Amino acid sequence: MPLPDIAxxxxxxxxxxxxxxxxxxxxxxxxGMARQRCPACGWVHFPLPNLAATVVIFHEGGVVLVQRDIDPDRGMWHLPIGHVEYGEDPADAAIREGEEETGLRLAEPRFLTYTFGPSYGDPLLYYLVLSFTARSVGGALTGSEEGRATRVVPLTELPPLKWTSQQAAIDALRTGVR
Ligand SMILES: [Zn+2]
Structure with missing residues:
Protein backbone atom coordinates (compact mmCIF):
# COMPACT_ATOMS: atom_id res chain seq x y z
CA MET A 1 0.00 0.00 0.00
CA PRO A 2 1.40 3.45 -0.83
CA LEU A 3 2.35 5.53 2.17
CA PRO A 4 0.14 8.53 2.98
CA ASP A 5 1.32 11.85 1.58
CA ILE A 6 1.02 15.22 3.28
CA ALA A 7 -2.54 15.75 2.03
CA GLY A 32 12.24 10.32 -1.57
CA MET A 33 9.04 11.82 -0.18
CA ALA A 34 7.37 15.21 0.01
CA ARG A 35 7.75 16.54 3.54
CA GLN A 36 7.13 19.76 5.38
CA ARG A 37 10.30 21.66 6.26
CA CYS A 38 10.92 24.98 7.91
CA PRO A 39 12.86 27.29 5.56
CA ALA A 40 14.17 29.29 8.55
CA CYS A 41 15.44 26.70 11.06
CA GLY A 42 15.46 23.48 9.03
CA TRP A 43 12.98 21.56 11.20
CA VAL A 44 11.40 18.69 9.22
CA HIS A 45 8.06 17.12 10.02
CA PHE A 46 8.42 13.34 10.35
CA PRO A 47 5.01 12.23 11.61
CA LEU A 48 4.98 9.07 13.72
CA PRO A 49 2.23 6.68 14.75
CA ASN A 50 0.79 6.97 18.23
CA LEU A 51 2.36 4.44 20.54
CA ALA A 52 0.25 2.55 23.07
CA ALA A 53 0.73 -0.40 25.41
CA THR A 54 -1.85 -2.91 26.58
CA VAL A 55 -1.52 -5.61 29.23
CA VAL A 56 -2.99 -9.05 29.89
CA ILE A 57 -2.93 -9.30 33.70
CA PHE A 58 -2.93 -12.79 35.23
CA HIS A 59 -4.79 -12.55 38.53
CA GLU A 60 -6.49 -15.24 40.65
CA GLY A 61 -6.83 -17.73 37.81
CA GLY A 62 -8.08 -15.30 35.22
CA VAL A 63 -7.44 -12.19 33.18
CA VAL A 64 -8.43 -8.72 34.37
CA LEU A 65 -10.85 -6.69 32.26
CA VAL A 66 -11.75 -3.07 32.93
CA GLN A 67 -14.89 -1.26 31.88
CA ARG A 68 -14.52 1.75 29.65
CA ASP A 69 -16.10 4.88 31.10
CA ILE A 70 -15.78 7.32 28.22
CA ASP A 71 -17.24 7.52 24.72
CA PRO A 72 -16.99 5.96 22.23
CA ASP A 73 -17.72 2.43 23.43
CA ARG A 74 -18.64 3.45 26.97
CA GLY A 75 -19.42 0.30 29.00
CA MET A 76 -17.22 -1.99 26.89
CA TRP A 77 -14.92 -4.44 28.72
CA HIS A 78 -11.28 -4.33 27.64
CA LEU A 79 -7.69 -4.93 28.71
CA PRO A 80 -5.90 -2.02 30.39
CA ILE A 81 -4.38 0.15 27.67
CA GLY A 82 -2.90 3.60 27.34
CA HIS A 83 -0.41 5.80 25.59
CA VAL A 84 3.31 5.32 26.16
CA GLU A 85 4.78 8.52 27.59
CA TYR A 86 7.77 10.16 25.97
CA GLY A 87 10.91 8.52 27.37
CA GLU A 88 8.97 5.62 28.87
CA ASP A 89 9.82 1.98 28.12
CA PRO A 90 6.65 0.42 26.66
CA ALA A 91 6.88 -2.43 29.21
CA ASP A 92 6.83 0.16 32.01
CA ALA A 93 3.86 1.84 30.34
CA ALA A 94 1.96 -1.47 30.27
CA ILE A 95 2.62 -1.96 33.99
CA ARG A 96 1.71 1.64 34.83
CA GLU A 97 -1.55 1.57 32.88
CA GLY A 98 -2.45 -1.83 34.33
CA GLU A 99 -1.83 -0.63 37.89
CA GLU A 100 -3.70 2.67 37.39
CA GLU A 101 -6.73 0.97 35.88
CA THR A 102 -7.03 -1.99 38.28
CA GLY A 103 -5.54 -1.08 41.67
CA LEU A 104 -3.27 -4.16 41.51
CA ARG A 105 0.50 -4.13 41.72
CA LEU A 106 2.07 -5.85 38.70
CA ALA A 107 5.37 -7.53 37.88
CA GLU A 108 7.16 -9.53 35.17
CA PRO A 109 6.03 -7.74 32.01
CA ARG A 110 6.63 -9.92 28.96
CA PHE A 111 6.20 -8.85 25.36
CA LEU A 112 3.43 -10.71 23.51
CA THR A 113 2.91 -9.14 20.10
CA TYR A 114 2.11 -5.87 18.37
CA THR A 115 -0.47 -4.49 16.00
CA PHE A 116 -0.16 -1.58 13.62
CA GLY A 117 -3.08 0.03 11.88
CA PRO A 118 -5.41 2.99 11.60
CA SER A 119 -7.17 4.25 14.68
CA TYR A 120 -10.85 3.45 14.43
CA GLY A 121 -11.61 6.94 15.73
CA ASP A 122 -9.59 8.50 12.87
CA PRO A 123 -8.56 6.26 9.94
CA LEU A 124 -5.79 8.72 9.02
CA LEU A 125 -4.18 8.35 12.43
CA TYR A 126 -2.03 5.27 12.97
CA TYR A 127 -1.47 3.33 16.15
CA LEU A 128 1.35 0.98 17.07
CA VAL A 129 0.12 -1.04 20.04
CA LEU A 130 2.52 -3.27 21.95
CA SER A 131 0.96 -5.95 24.13
CA PHE A 132 2.41 -7.53 27.24
CA THR A 133 1.50 -10.02 29.90
CA ALA A 134 2.05 -9.29 33.59
CA ARG A 135 1.34 -10.98 36.89
CA SER A 136 -0.40 -9.41 39.90
CA VAL A 137 1.85 -9.36 42.98
CA GLY A 138 -0.14 -7.20 45.38
CA GLY A 139 -2.54 -4.34 45.68
CA ALA A 140 -6.28 -4.94 45.56
CA LEU A 141 -8.69 -5.26 42.69
CA THR A 142 -10.94 -2.61 44.12
CA GLY A 143 -11.83 -0.95 40.91
CA SER A 144 -9.35 1.55 39.67
CA GLU A 145 -8.19 4.77 41.22
CA GLU A 146 -9.77 6.20 38.09
CA GLY A 147 -13.12 4.81 39.25
CA ARG A 148 -13.59 2.14 36.63
CA ALA A 149 -15.19 -1.25 37.25
CA THR A 150 -13.06 -4.38 36.89
CA ARG A 151 -13.65 -8.11 36.66
CA VAL A 152 -11.61 -11.31 36.38
CA VAL A 153 -12.45 -13.74 33.57
CA PRO A 154 -10.78 -17.13 32.96
CA LEU A 155 -8.75 -17.02 29.74
CA THR A 156 -10.89 -19.77 28.22
CA GLU A 157 -14.06 -17.75 28.84
CA LEU A 158 -12.92 -14.37 27.58
CA PRO A 159 -15.42 -12.76 25.23
CA PRO A 160 -14.14 -11.42 21.90
CA LEU A 161 -12.47 -8.05 22.47
CA LYS A 162 -13.50 -5.29 20.10
CA TRP A 163 -10.15 -3.60 19.70
CA THR A 164 -7.90 -5.35 17.17
CA SER A 165 -4.80 -4.84 19.31
CA GLN A 166 -6.36 -6.52 22.31
CA GLN A 167 -7.83 -9.48 20.45
CA ALA A 168 -4.39 -9.95 18.83
CA ALA A 169 -2.85 -10.07 22.31
CA ILE A 170 -5.28 -12.75 23.45
CA ASP A 171 -4.85 -14.73 20.22
CA ALA A 172 -1.06 -14.58 20.60
CA LEU A 173 -1.36 -15.77 24.18
CA ARG A 174 -3.62 -18.69 23.27
CA THR A 175 -1.49 -19.87 20.36
CA GLY A 176 1.86 -19.19 22.02
CA VAL A 177 2.92 -16.94 19.14
CA ARG A 178 5.54 -14.45 20.23
ZN1 LIG B 1 11.52 26.76 12.15
Whole structure:
Protein backbone atom coordinates (compact mmCIF):
# COMPACT_ATOMS: atom_id res chain seq x y z
CA MET A 1 0.00 0.00 0.00
CA PRO A 2 1.40 3.45 -0.83
CA LEU A 3 2.35 5.53 2.17
CA PRO A 4 0.14 8.53 2.98
CA ASP A 5 1.32 11.85 1.58
CA ILE A 6 1.02 15.22 3.28
CA ALA A 7 -2.54 15.75 2.03
CA UNK A 8 -3.53 12.48 3.74
CA UNK A 9 -2.08 13.29 7.15
CA UNK A 10 -4.64 13.40 9.94
CA UNK A 11 -5.95 16.84 10.77
CA UNK A 12 -3.78 17.13 13.88
CA UNK A 13 -0.63 16.55 11.80
CA UNK A 14 -1.37 19.16 9.14
CA UNK A 15 0.95 21.86 10.36
CA UNK A 16 1.01 25.32 8.77
CA UNK A 17 3.81 26.81 10.85
CA UNK A 18 7.07 25.54 12.27
CA UNK A 19 6.49 24.38 15.89
CA UNK A 20 9.98 25.66 16.80
CA UNK A 21 10.10 29.13 15.23
CA UNK A 22 6.61 29.78 13.78
CA UNK A 23 7.82 30.33 10.22
CA UNK A 24 5.36 29.12 7.54
CA UNK A 25 6.42 25.61 6.45
CA UNK A 26 7.52 24.74 2.91
CA UNK A 27 7.14 21.39 1.15
CA UNK A 28 10.36 19.76 -0.04
CA UNK A 29 11.28 16.32 -1.34
CA UNK A 30 13.53 14.66 1.21
CA UNK A 31 14.48 10.97 1.42
CA GLY A 32 12.24 10.32 -1.57
CA MET A 33 9.04 11.82 -0.18
CA ALA A 34 7.37 15.21 0.01
CA ARG A 35 7.75 16.54 3.54
CA GLN A 36 7.13 19.76 5.38
CA ARG A 37 10.30 21.66 6.26
CA CYS A 38 10.92 24.98 7.91
CA PRO A 39 12.86 27.29 5.56
CA ALA A 40 14.17 29.29 8.55
CA CYS A 41 15.44 26.70 11.06
CA GLY A 42 15.46 23.48 9.03
CA TRP A 43 12.98 21.56 11.20
CA VAL A 44 11.40 18.69 9.22
CA HIS A 45 8.06 17.12 10.02
CA PHE A 46 8.42 13.34 10.35
CA PRO A 47 5.01 12.23 11.61
CA LEU A 48 4.98 9.07 13.72
CA PRO A 49 2.23 6.68 14.75
CA ASN A 50 0.79 6.97 18.23
CA LEU A 51 2.36 4.44 20.54
CA ALA A 52 0.25 2.55 23.07
CA ALA A 53 0.73 -0.40 25.41
CA THR A 54 -1.85 -2.91 26.58
CA VAL A 55 -1.52 -5.61 29.23
CA VAL A 56 -2.99 -9.05 29.89
CA ILE A 57 -2.93 -9.30 33.70
CA PHE A 58 -2.93 -12.79 35.23
CA HIS A 59 -4.79 -12.55 38.53
CA GLU A 60 -6.49 -15.24 40.65
CA GLY A 61 -6.83 -17.73 37.81
CA GLY A 62 -8.08 -15.30 35.22
CA VAL A 63 -7.44 -12.19 33.18
CA VAL A 64 -8.43 -8.72 34.37
CA LEU A 65 -10.85 -6.69 32.26
CA VAL A 66 -11.75 -3.07 32.93
CA GLN A 67 -14.89 -1.26 31.88
CA ARG A 68 -14.52 1.75 29.65
CA ASP A 69 -16.10 4.88 31.10
CA ILE A 70 -15.78 7.32 28.22
CA ASP A 71 -17.24 7.52 24.72
CA PRO A 72 -16.99 5.96 22.23
CA ASP A 73 -17.72 2.43 23.43
CA ARG A 74 -18.64 3.45 26.97
CA GLY A 75 -19.42 0.30 29.00
CA MET A 76 -17.22 -1.99 26.89
CA TRP A 77 -14.92 -4.44 28.72
CA HIS A 78 -11.28 -4.33 27.64
CA LEU A 79 -7.69 -4.93 28.71
CA PRO A 80 -5.90 -2.02 30.39
CA ILE A 81 -4.38 0.15 27.67
CA GLY A 82 -2.90 3.60 27.34
CA HIS A 83 -0.41 5.80 25.59
CA VAL A 84 3.31 5.32 26.16
CA GLU A 85 4.78 8.52 27.59
CA TYR A 86 7.77 10.16 25.97
CA GLY A 87 10.91 8.52 27.37
CA GLU A 88 8.97 5.62 28.87
CA ASP A 89 9.82 1.98 28.12
CA PRO A 90 6.65 0.42 26.66
CA ALA A 91 6.88 -2.43 29.21
CA ASP A 92 6.83 0.16 32.01
CA ALA A 93 3.86 1.84 30.34
CA ALA A 94 1.96 -1.47 30.27
CA ILE A 95 2.62 -1.96 33.99
CA ARG A 96 1.71 1.64 34.83
CA GLU A 97 -1.55 1.57 32.88
CA GLY A 98 -2.45 -1.83 34.33
CA GLU A 99 -1.83 -0.63 37.89
CA GLU A 100 -3.70 2.67 37.39
CA GLU A 101 -6.73 0.97 35.88
CA THR A 102 -7.03 -1.99 38.28
CA GLY A 103 -5.54 -1.08 41.67
CA LEU A 104 -3.27 -4.16 41.51
CA ARG A 105 0.50 -4.13 41.72
CA LEU A 106 2.07 -5.85 38.70
CA ALA A 107 5.37 -7.53 37.88
CA GLU A 108 7.16 -9.53 35.17
CA PRO A 109 6.03 -7.74 32.01
CA ARG A 110 6.63 -9.92 28.96
CA PHE A 111 6.20 -8.85 25.36
CA LEU A 112 3.43 -10.71 23.51
CA THR A 113 2.91 -9.14 20.10
CA TYR A 114 2.11 -5.87 18.37
CA THR A 115 -0.47 -4.49 16.00
CA PHE A 116 -0.16 -1.58 13.62
CA GLY A 117 -3.08 0.03 11.88
CA PRO A 118 -5.41 2.99 11.60
CA SER A 119 -7.17 4.25 14.68
CA TYR A 120 -10.85 3.45 14.43
CA GLY A 121 -11.61 6.94 15.73
CA ASP A 122 -9.59 8.50 12.87
CA PRO A 123 -8.56 6.26 9.94
CA LEU A 124 -5.79 8.72 9.02
CA LEU A 125 -4.18 8.35 12.43
CA TYR A 126 -2.03 5.27 12.97
CA TYR A 127 -1.47 3.33 16.15
CA LEU A 128 1.35 0.98 17.07
CA VAL A 129 0.12 -1.04 20.04
CA LEU A 130 2.52 -3.27 21.95
CA SER A 131 0.96 -5.95 24.13
CA PHE A 132 2.41 -7.53 27.24
CA THR A 133 1.50 -10.02 29.90
CA ALA A 134 2.05 -9.29 33.59
CA ARG A 135 1.34 -10.98 36.89
CA SER A 136 -0.40 -9.41 39.90
CA VAL A 137 1.85 -9.36 42.98
CA GLY A 138 -0.14 -7.20 45.38
CA GLY A 139 -2.54 -4.34 45.68
CA ALA A 140 -6.28 -4.94 45.56
CA LEU A 141 -8.69 -5.26 42.69
CA THR A 142 -10.94 -2.61 44.12
CA GLY A 143 -11.83 -0.95 40.91
CA SER A 144 -9.35 1.55 39.67
CA GLU A 145 -8.19 4.77 41.22
CA GLU A 146 -9.77 6.20 38.09
CA GLY A 147 -13.12 4.81 39.25
CA ARG A 148 -13.59 2.14 36.63
CA ALA A 149 -15.19 -1.25 37.25
CA THR A 150 -13.06 -4.38 36.89
CA ARG A 151 -13.65 -8.11 36.66
CA VAL A 152 -11.61 -11.31 36.38
CA VAL A 153 -12.45 -13.74 33.57
CA PRO A 154 -10.78 -17.13 32.96
CA LEU A 155 -8.75 -17.02 29.74
CA THR A 156 -10.89 -19.77 28.22
CA GLU A 157 -14.06 -17.75 28.84
CA LEU A 158 -12.92 -14.37 27.58
CA PRO A 159 -15.42 -12.76 25.23
CA PRO A 160 -14.14 -11.42 21.90
CA LEU A 161 -12.47 -8.05 22.47
CA LYS A 162 -13.50 -5.29 20.10
CA TRP A 163 -10.15 -3.60 19.70
CA THR A 164 -7.90 -5.35 17.17
CA SER A 165 -4.80 -4.84 19.31
CA GLN A 166 -6.36 -6.52 22.31
CA GLN A 167 -7.83 -9.48 20.45
CA ALA A 168 -4.39 -9.95 18.83
CA ALA A 169 -2.85 -10.07 22.31
CA ILE A 170 -5.28 -12.75 23.45
CA ASP A 171 -4.85 -14.73 20.22
CA ALA A 172 -1.06 -14.58 20.60
CA LEU A 173 -1.36 -15.77 24.18
CA ARG A 174 -3.62 -18.69 23.27
CA THR A 175 -1.49 -19.87 20.36
CA GLY A 176 1.86 -19.19 22.02
CA VAL A 177 2.92 -16.94 19.14
CA ARG A 178 5.54 -14.45 20.23
ZN1 LIG B 1 11.52 26.76 12.15
Missing amino acids: QYPERYRFKFCPRCATPLAVVVLH
